[in-house]
Amino acid sequence: MIIGCGALGCAAADLLARAGVGRLTLVDRDTVEWTNLQRQTLFDERDAAAGAPKAEAAARRLRAVNSSIVIEPIADDLAPDNAEAIVVPEPRPGVLLDCTDNFETRYLLNDAAVKHGIPLVYGGAVATGGVLMTVRPGAGPCLRCVFPDPPAPGTMPTCDSAGVLAPATAIVGALQAAEAMKILAGREEVLDPALRSFDLWSNSRQRLDLAHARRADCPCCGAGRYEFLQGRQRPEATVLCGRGSVQISPGRARALDLDALAERLRPQGPGRRAGSSLRQRLTHEPPDAGPIELTVFSDGRAIVSGTTDPARARGVYHRYIGA
Numbered sequence: 001m002i003i004g005c006g007a008l009g010c011a012a013a014d015l016l017a018r019a020g021v022g023r024l025t026l027v028d029r030d031t032v033e034w035t036n037l038q039r040q041t042l043f044d045e046r047d048a049a050a051g052a053p054k055a056e057a058a059a060r061r062l063r064a065v066n067s068s069i070v071i072e073p074i075a076d077d078l079a080p081d082n083a084e085a086i087v088v089p090e091p092r093p094g095v096l097l098d099c100t101d102n103f104e105t106r107y108l109l110n111d112a113a114v115k116h117g118i119p120l121v122y123g124g125a126v127a128t129g130g131v132l133m134t135v136r137p138g139a140g141p142c143l144r145c146v147f148p149d150p151p152a153p154g155t156m157p158t159c160d161s162a163g164v165l166a167p168a169t170a171i172v173g174a175l176q177a178a179e180a181m182k183i184l185a186g187r188e189e190v191l192d193p194a195l196r197s198f199d200l201w202s203n204s205r206q207r208l209d210l211a212h213a214r215r216a217d218c219p220c221c222g223a224g225r226y227e228f229l230q231g232r233q234r235p236e237a238t239v240l241c242g243r244g245s246v247q248i249s250p251g252r253a254r255a256l257d258l259d260a261l262a263e264r265l266r267p268q269g270p271g272r273r274a275g276s277s278l279r280q281r282l283t284h285e286p287p288d289a290g291p292i293e294l295t296v297f298s299d300g301r302a303i304v305s306g307t308t309d310p311a312r313a314r315g316v317y318h319r320y321i322g323a
């Protein structure tokens with residue numbers, strides 16, 4: 001099962017479908033945009049013009065590549081209340097590929113994978129670099145053993161604030177597919193028990209050995225507390241009546257560096273600082289009811305104007321501020 005049909009998901013799904021993986025489930029909440037075509041290799045201009053759901057467009061393309069396997073698209077937003085139903089169906093997936101672009105879903109997936117004992121291959125790419133880690137529940141560290149909490153929103157670059165070099169995404173997707181093939185072939189002994197990262201611009205590579213990184217005090221795999229599945233950390237989306245906007249409240253207190261955020265959002269055009277808020281017109285975002293504008297407060301709360309669609313607003317929040 002591949003969660004996230006962006007650049008990583010496209011690369012991994014293509015390789016696994018061609019390898020003849022018998023059953024592929026593709027999960028994604030987004031639709032294809034023109035700017036995706038730079039790196040999301042399962043989509044073409046027709047998909048972007050139609051605004052096709054990514055999971056469905058990817059399934060259509062992969063069925064043309066290999067008609068002998070079962071491909072199931074799920075166009076849905078993974079959230080605490082539906083995550084286990086989506087990620088742990090019958091028959092159970094042999095491996096989960098985390099190809100998402102936000103920390104909220106990543107930690108949700110880590111909870112679900114550990115709770116149900118399903119291997120998880122985490123991958124990420126932003127700017128010119130990438131990162132990869134395979135979680136084997138019960139046999140090694142989980143994501144929270146290594147990164148106990150998600151980073152505060154606005155502190156990490158995202159693909160929308162920093163851009164992404166397409167070859168970096170292709171490499172991570174290919175590495176994820178290789179890890180999945182090892183797991184599906186029953187060759188877990190050749191998995192790499194490490195956090196691997198690289199940067200294509202500085203030509204650097206790191207490998208952090210995780211053989212002894214499992215923590216007894218990990219809230220997830222140590223204590224069995226699945227805080228993300230329980231929804232305690234989920235940002236709330238509230239439609240603000242009559243304003244054509246949606247308010248996003250983070251699930252926990254956060255302190256945003258608005259100056260740093262303004263700097264990262266500068267490619268969208270000039271932002272306006274007013275006290276503890278930053279207002280930014282998102283010129284790269286396709287308009288909905290009107291142009292999309294983001295007002296961010298230093299406590300992490302944000303108002304997304306120009307839409308009344310909570311899923312759209314949550315997506316904007318994830319992409320520009322981070323989860």
Ligand SMILES: [Zn+2]
Pocket residue numbers: 141142143144145146215218219220221222
């Ligand atoms: Zn853990």
